[in-house]
Amino acid sequence: MSAILQAPPKTARVVFPFTAIVGQEEMKLALILNVIDPKIGGVMIMGDRGTGKSTTIRALADLLPEIEVVAGDPFNSDPKDPDLMSDEVKQKLEKQLPIEIVKKKVQMVDLPLGATEDRVCGTIDIEKALSEGVKAFEPGLLAKANRGILYVDEVNLLDDHLVDVLLDSAAGGWNTVEREGISIRHPARFVMVGSGNPEEGELRPQLLDRFGMHAEIHTVKEPSLRVQIVEQRAEFDSNPVAFCEKYQQQQEELQNKIVQAQQLLPEVKIDYDLRVKISEICSELDVDGLRGDIVTNRAAKAIAAFEGRTEVTVDDIRRVIVLCLRHRLRKDPLESIDSGYKVQKSVARVFGLEVEE
Incomplete structure (x- = not known):
C-alpha cells in the first residue's frame, strides 16, 4: 500500500510582510483604517509605477486575521451577522437547520482590467431557471469579495460603468443581478481599493468622490532608504520564509491591534x-x-x-x-x-x- 503524502504545512504562497514595508505611511494608514471600518468607503491610491502599491495591498490581506464563514457558501457568509449572509444561509437558520462553520483567510480578489459585468456581478442561467424552476446563479467576483478586499489595479483605465457598479455594491453592501424578470441578490460588503498612475489620466470627479479616501504615493527620494528597500526585496526573494519569520512578532502585534480597534x-x-x-x-x-x-x-x-x-x-x-x-x-x-x-x-x-x- 502506498503511503499518503502529507502536504507541507506552508504551501501557500509567501507574501511580503506588511510591517516590513518601508515608507508609504499615507497608503498604509488609509488601508488599515478601511479594514477597521469598511464603511469608510475604500481607498484610491495614486502614484508612480513601481512604488509597491500592489505589494502593500496583498500584504495587508495576508496580515488580516481569519474570519468565520459558513462552509461551502460561495458568499463567505457570516454565521452571525444577517447583513453579511446569503438568503440560503438565513433560511437555514430560520428553520434551525445546522450549519457548518469554518475559519478562512480574508479574501483578496483581483479585478482584471478586461473583466465583463457578468464576470463581476455573476450570471443567472435562464434556461436552467425555466426548465428546473430553480434560481440558477453563477456567482461573480463580488460574491467572492464579500467580507474581503477587492483590488482594482489601473482603476482609471476601467470602464466607468463597471466602476459605478463596484462602488454601488461597496456602498450598499449588496449586489443585485436581474435578468428576464428573475432577480437575485447577495451580500457584497468589501473594502474597495483602486490604484492607478496619474499619468494615465484621473478618474471622473463623480467616481473619485465615491472613494472614501485618496492616498498619494511617491517614489522614495532618499538614497539610503532606496538601498534599504532594494536590499529587503533581495533578502525576501532569496529566502521568503526566513524573511517573514523576522517580522512575525511585528505582524502579530499589528494584527492584534487591528482586531482590538474593530472591537473598540x-x-x-x-x-x-x-x-x-x-x-x-x-x-x-x-x-x-x-x-x-x-x-x-x-x-x-x-x-x-x-x-x-x-x-x-x-x-x-x-x-x-x-x-x-x-x-x-x-x-x-x-x-x-x-x-x-x-x-x-x-x-x-x-x-x-x-x-x-
Whole structure:
C-alpha cells in the first residue's frame, strides 16, 4: 500500500510582510483604517509605477486575521451577522437547520482590467431557471469579495460603468443581478481599493468622490532608504520564509491591534464641537455633498480606535482629513488633485494650528 503524502504545512504562497514595508505611511494608514471600518468607503491610491502599491495591498490581506464563514457558501457568509449572509444561509437558520462553520483567510480578489459585468456581478442561467424552476446563479467576483478586499489595479483605465457598479455594491453592501424578470441578490460588503498612475489620466470627479479616501504615493527620494528597500526585496526573494519569520512578532502585534480597534470602534465618540469644525472645513473648501463630512468623522473614529482610545482628538482629525478631502475639492478639470495643502490650511485656520510643511 502506498503511503499518503502529507502536504507541507506552508504551501501557500509567501507574501511580503506588511510591517516590513518601508515608507508609504499615507497608503498604509488609509488601508488599515478601511479594514477597521469598511464603511469608510475604500481607498484610491495614486502614484508612480513601481512604488509597491500592489505589494502593500496583498500584504495587508495576508496580515488580516481569519474570519468565520459558513462552509461551502460561495458568499463567505457570516454565521452571525444577517447583513453579511446569503438568503440560503438565513433560511437555514430560520428553520434551525445546522450549519457548518469554518475559519478562512480574508479574501483578496483581483479585478482584471478586461473583466465583463457578468464576470463581476455573476450570471443567472435562464434556461436552467425555466426548465428546473430553480434560481440558477453563477456567482461573480463580488460574491467572492464579500467580507474581503477587492483590488482594482489601473482603476482609471476601467470602464466607468463597471466602476459605478463596484462602488454601488461597496456602498450598499449588496449586489443585485436581474435578468428576464428573475432577480437575485447577495451580500457584497468589501473594502474597495483602486490604484492607478496619474499619468494615465484621473478618474471622473463623480467616481473619485465615491472613494472614501485618496492616498498619494511617491517614489522614495532618499538614497539610503532606496538601498534599504532594494536590499529587503533581495533578502525576501532569496529566502521568503526566513524573511517573514523576522517580522512575525511585528505582524502579530499589528494584527492584534487591528482586531482590538474593530472591537473598540462602536464605543468611540466624537465631540459635537469637533463635528461642527469638520463640517466648517468641508464648507469652507466648497466640498460638494456630505460624503466628505461623513468619511472624515468615520476615519477620525477609526484612528482613535486604532490607538486604543474612545475619544477623538483634534490631532486624529488632522491626520486623516487630507486623505478624506483632497479628491473632493472643486477644481479646474485640467488641474491635478491638490496635494493636500488647501485642506491643511483650512484645518489650521479652523482649529488654530500651525500649517505643516
